[in-house]
Amino acid sequence: xxxxxxxxxxxxxxxxxxxxxxxxxxxxxxxxxxxxxxxxxxxxxxxxxxxxxxxxxxxxxxxxxxxxxxxxxxxxxxxxxxxxxxxxxxxxxxxxxxxxxxxxxxxxxxxxxxxxxxxxxxxxxxxxxxxxxxxxxxxxxxxxxxxxxxxxxxxxxxxxxxxxxxxxxxxxxxxxx
Numbered sequence: 001x002x003x004x005x006x007x008x009x010x011x012x013x014x015x016x017x018x019x020x021x022x023x024x025x026x027x028x029x030x031x032x033x034x035x036x037x038x039x040x041x042x043x044x045x046x047x048x049x050x051x052x053x054x055x056x057x058x059x060x061x062x063x064x065x066x067x068x069x070x071x072x073x074x075x076x077x078x079x080x081x082x083x084x085x086x087x088x089x090x091x092x093x094x095x096x097x098x099x100x101x102x103x104x105x106x107x108x109x110x111x112x113x114x115x116x117x118x119x120x121x122x123x124x125x126x127x128x129x130x131x132x133x134x135x136x137x138x139x140x141x142x143x144x145x146x147x148x149x150x151x152x153x154x155x156x157x158x159x160x161x162x163x164x165x166x167x168x169x170x171x172x173x174x175x176x177x
Contacts, residue, residue, distance in 0.1 A: 002163050009156050010073075017070040017149055023142065024066035027059040034059075051130035058128075058139040066142060069149025072103075072157075093161065100158040107151040114144045 034049060034056055041047040049055070071077060084092060121137040128134045 002159075006156060006160050006163060006165075009152075009159075013069070013149065013152050013156060014073065017073055017153070020066040020145060020149055021070045024063045024070075027063040027066070031056050031059045031063065051128070051132045051134065054128050054130050054132075054134065058134070061139055062142040062146075065146030066149075068146050069153045072150055072153045097158065097161055100154050100161065103154045104151065104158065107147060107154060111144065111147050111151055114140060114147060118144050 034052055037047050037049055038052050041049070084095060087095065118137055118140045121135075121140055126136045128136060
C-alpha cells in the first residue's frame with residue numbers, strides 16, 4: 001500500500017515537474033530572445049527593450065528554480081561518486097538518507113521564508129526599479145513553486161528510501177542505476 005502511494009506521488013509530482021520544466025524552458029527561450037534583441041538593438045535602436053537586464057535576471061531565476069524538482073527527480077545534480085561507489089549498499093543508503101535529510105533541512109526553511117516573502121511582496125505591490133515598473137511577486141512566486149517541487153521530491157525520495165527502495169529515484173524518470 002505504501003509503495004502504491006509513493007508511486008502515485010512520483011507520477012503526480014512528475015507531471016507537475018514537467019509543467020514547471022516547460023516554464024523553465026520558455027524562460028530560457030525568452031532570455032535568448034531578449035539577449036538577441038539587445039544585440040540587434042545596438043544597430044537598430046527601434047528594437048530597444050526597456051529594463052532588459054532586469055527581465056533577463058528574473059527569467060534566469062525562473063529557469064533555475066522551476067527545474068530544481070525535475071533535476072532532483074532524475075538524480076541529475078552534479079556528483080562525484082568516487083567514494084560512494086566503494087561503499088557497501090547499506091552505507092550508500094545511509095549516505096542517500098543523510099543527503100535527503102540535509103536537503104530538506106535546507107529547503108523547508110527556504111520555502112517558509114519565500115512563502116512569507118511572496119505574501120509581503122504581493123501585499124505591498126513592490127516593483128523593480130526601471131521604466132516598466134515590473135512587480136516583484138511573480139518571479140518570487142515561480143521561485144516558490146520551484147522550491148516546493150524540490151521539497152516535495154526530496155520528501156518522496158526519503159519516503160521511498162525509508163520504505164525499503166534501494167534507489168529513491170523513480171524507475172520511470174530516466175535514471176540509469
